[in-house]
Amino acid sequence: xxxxxxxxxxxxxxxxxxxxxxxxxxxxxxxxxxxxxxxxxxxxxxxxxxxxxxxxxxxxxxxxxxxxxxxxxxxxxxxxxxxxxxxxxxxxxxxxxxxxxxxxxxxxxxxxxxxxxxxxxxxxxxxxxxxxxxxxxxxxxxxxxxxxxxxxxxxxxxxxxxxxxxxxxxxxxxxxxxxxxxxxxxxxxxxxxx
Amino acid sequence: xxxxxxxxxxxxxxxxxxxxxxxxxxxxxxxxxxxxxxxxxxxxxxxxxxxxxxxxxxxxxxxxxxxxxxx
Ligand SMILES: [Zn+2]
Numbered sequence: 001x002x003x004x005x006x007x008x009x010x011x012x013x014x015x016x017x018x019x020x021x022x023x024x025x026x027x028x029x030x031x032x033x034x035x036x037x038x039x040x041x042x043x044x045x046x047x048x049x050x051x052x053x054x055x056x057x058x059x060x061x062x063x064x065x066x067x068x069x070x071x072x073x074x075x076x077x078x079x080x081x082x083x084x085x086x087x088x089x090x091x092x093x094x095x096x097x098x099x100x101x102x103x104x105x106x107x108x109x110x111x112x113x114x115x116x117x118x119x120x121x122x123x124x125x126x127x128x129x130x131x132x133x134x135x136x137x138x139x140x141x142x143x144x145x146x147x148x149x150x151x152x153x154x155x156x157x158x159x160x161x162x163x164x165x166x167x168x169x170x171x172x173x174x175x176x177x178x179x180x181x182x183x184x185x186x187x188x189x190x191x192x193x194x
Numbered sequence: 195x196x197x198x199x200x201x202x203x204x205x206x207x208x209x210x211x212x213x214x215x216x217x218x219x220x221x222x223x224x225x226x227x228x229x230x231x232x233x234x235x236x237x238x239x240x241x242x243x244x245x246x247x248x249x250x251x252x253x254x255x256x257x258x259x260x261x262x263x264x265x
Contacts, residue, residue, distance in 0.1 A: 039262075040255055077220035081260055085219050088255045096248075118198050125196050132202055152201040158212075158248045170212040173246055180204035180245075187203075 012079040013070055026063065032080060033066075033087040034059040040091035045099060054098065058091035065090070096157040105164055107146045111153050112136055128192055135186045144179035151176050200244070209241035215249045223256045227264060 015025035037058035041051045065086050073082055112133040119126035136145055150156040151172070158176075162169045187193040210218070218236050225232035233240050243250045 036259055039259055043255070043258075076218075077224045080263075081220040081224055081256070084259055085216070085252070085256050088259060089216065089252055092248075092252060092255060115198070119196065122196070125199060128199060129202075132199075148202070152198075155201075155247075158246070169248065173212045177204065177209075177245070180202070180206075184203055184206055193203075 010079075012083075013073055016067065016070060026067075029066070029083060030059055030063050033062045033083065036084045036087035037062065037091040040088045041095060044092070044095040046095055050098070054094050055091060058094055059087055061090045062086040093159050096160055097163060100157065100160045105150060105154070105156055105161065107149050108154070109145075109149065111149065115153065128187065131187055131190060131192050132183055135183055139182045139186050140179050144175055144182070147172055147175045148179045201247070204245040205241040207241045208238050209245055210236075210238040211242070212246060212249055215239060215242050215246070216252070219249075219253060219256055223253070223260050226257060227260055 010025075012025065012029070015021040016029070034055060037055040038051070041055045041058070046054060062083070066083055073079065076082075115133050116126050116130040119129045136148070140148065147161070150161050151158055158172050159169045162172050165172070184193060218239060222232045222236050222239050224230075225235060243253050
């Protein structure tokens, strides 16, 4: 792979906006995004035959996202660092979705009955887990319980669950956050948390 | 705290949202790489990264990639 030289003095936002330089700047940026996406895909469990495709899709999507959000670049970091995060995110989301694409997500309430065992031989941990399992049906809404079960108990990635439920990562995390707050408040009331 | 307890109860301290996390991630990582004070300048990020596995992964990736490019 030919080395792509990053010229940090390049005025990326200007070059990407100016019709005279736009096409060349997009091509240079795309090469940088592709390299970042390949880095991310290589860190993940993606079969070799699918890596190039997934990285290319991620770089394409990242470029579109960057051009749409160009006005939000505040210069708080270097432009390339700002741009890399889009490529890494697109690649990570695609890899996570790929890993889960054939897996069904079932919300298994029975799992709550078994979590105390997952505390290992630490009595305090087992007690806390048992108290959480008891508090869940009492303190959480149906939606909070389902989201907490999928994300915290079953380890479903938040962006995978968001895609299945037709919502966003931020909205789901907010639900998780609220559920955690209610559980913490309940455990504090019971004197199990400081 | 065990990993399971952490994922059930979260960090239990003020944290920023996933959207704010993505918004500020590049700035945070550059502060880390340059030896600045990321947690002083961007409060709530560290707590969010410990509570949100997806953002945690995204942060690890950007930090690793920028560190690699800086070498
Ligand atoms: Zn997050």
